[in-house]
Amino acid sequence: MPGKQQSRRTGGTSIYIAVALTILALGIVACILALTISGCHSDSGTPADVSFPNGSAASDPVISEAGESSSGASDGQTSDHESASPSSQAGEISLPEESHSDLPVLIEGQPASAMRFEESIGLRYQIDMNPYEQYVNPEDPMEYVFLVNPAHTLGSDYVPEDLVDCAYTRKDGRKMQQLRLYAEKALEAFMAEGALNGVTNVTVTSAYRSYSYQDYLFNHYVEQNMSKFKTRADCEKYVLTFSTKPGTSEHQSGLCCDMHNLSSAQQSFAKKPEAKWLAENCWRFGFILRYPEDKEEITKIIYEPWHFRFVGREAATEMHDLGMCLDEYCVYLGMYDQ
Numbered sequence: 385m386p387g388k389q390q391s392r393r394t395g396g397t398s399i400y401i402a403v404a405l406t407i408l409a410l411g412i413v414a415c416i417l418a419l420t421i422s423g424c425h426s427d428s429g430t431p432a433d434v435s436f437p438n439g440s441a442a443s444d445p446v447i448s449e450a451g452e453s454s455s456g457a458s459d460g461q462t463s464d465h466e467s468a469s470p471s472s473q474a475g476e477i478s479l480p481e482e483s484h485s486d487l488p489v490l491i492e493g494q495p496a497s498a499m500r501f502e503e504s505i506g507l508r509y510q511i512d513m514n515p516y517e518q519y520v521n522p523e524d525p526m527e528y529v530f531l532v533n534p535a536h537t538l539g540s541d542y543v544p545e546d547l548v549d550c551a552y553t554r555k556d557g558r559k560m561q562q563l564r565l566y567a568e569k570a571l572e573a574f575m576a577e578g579a580l581n582g583v584t585n586v587t588v589t590s591a592y593r594s595y596s597y598q599d600y601l602f603n604h605y606v607e608q609n610m611s612k613f614k615t616r617a618d619c620e621k622y623v624l625t626f627s628t629k630p631g632t633s634e635h636q637s638g639l640c641c642d643m644h645n646l647s648s649a650q651q652s653f654a655k656k657p658e659a660k661w662l663a664e665n666c667w668r669f670g671f672i673l674r675y676p677e678d679k680e681e682i683t684k685i686i687y688e689p690w691h692f693r694f695v696g697r698e699a700a701t702e703m704h705d706l707g708m709c710l711d712e713y714c715v716y717l718g719m720y721d722q
């Protein structure tokens with residue numbers, strides 16, 4: 385009997401222990417659940433919830449990607465991170481609680497970050513940049529940074545949705561040229577500043593080209609030169625030194641244009657003072673000279689002092705500072721292998 389009682393008592397104790405352990409286990413599970421839910425919440429909240437210790441940023445403009453990451457982002461991933469951190473530092477150092485909302489606003493809906501960017505790198509413009517700033521310096525600085533070439537093609541059905549007429553289209557009876565909205569507005573700023581610096585007669589001879597037009601153009605050049613070659617393949621190889629096959633032309637992106645003041649695009653344009661000003665100043669307006677003289681080996685396209693590509697000011701500035709062409713810059717950002 386004592387043995388039985390002992391065992392019953394032991395059994396009773398076991399039940400208590402089991403119940404206690406169950407409660408403890410339930411408690412632990414509840415804690416884990418609570419932590420998981422709170423973790424999920426902060427992930428799904430706006431980035432501003434996490435990034436701004438002042439708690440003021442939910443509706444504040446995020447600090448300019450252009451302003452901050454151009455100074456040191458080494459790749460696309462760190463760019464986001466770096467753009468958030470300076471505001472945190474600013475809050476910690478000296479700015480008052482509501483400092484973000486006290487910042488001057490350039491134009492409606494446009495944060496003052498762009499102004500700080502200009503100041504931070506000493507950019508000065510002769511024209512009023514307010515109407516253009518939001519285009520020259522796009523909110524998503526990476527949207528316009530990508531390659532179009534034989535290795536990175538555009539589909540036959542790719543047509544940009546925001547094509548607009550190009551105000552600087554050469555008026556010689558040719559069809560009105562078109563560019564994507566941001567590129568067109570940035571070009572207006574570029575040319576307006578150019579006009580104050582002696583660039584008064586440069587016009588756009590070619591901008592957006594559809595896949596089918598590029599197809600026509602390439603075949604036209606091949607037909608035109610066939611008599612000089614034994615095979616079509618040889619002729620195509622030759623034509624590829626100054627034209628491109630459909631789907632591989634940057635002109636299909638709607639982000640580039642050919643502009644000069646000659647009757648047709650020629651390298652001699654580079655010797656003109658207008659071309660020099662354009663090449664030296666394009667980055668300030670978010671453009672790059674896409675096919676520079678010293679990068680032919682990389683771009684596989686001959687030097688084109690007339691072909692300007694819009695990438696946005698952050699990328700253009702960084703490429704200018706690093707001395708890189710777009711192909712090199714995209715690799716540098718880790719966008720492509722080689």
Ligand SMILES: [Zn+2]
Nearest residue numbers: 635641642691
């Ligand atoms: Zn071109």
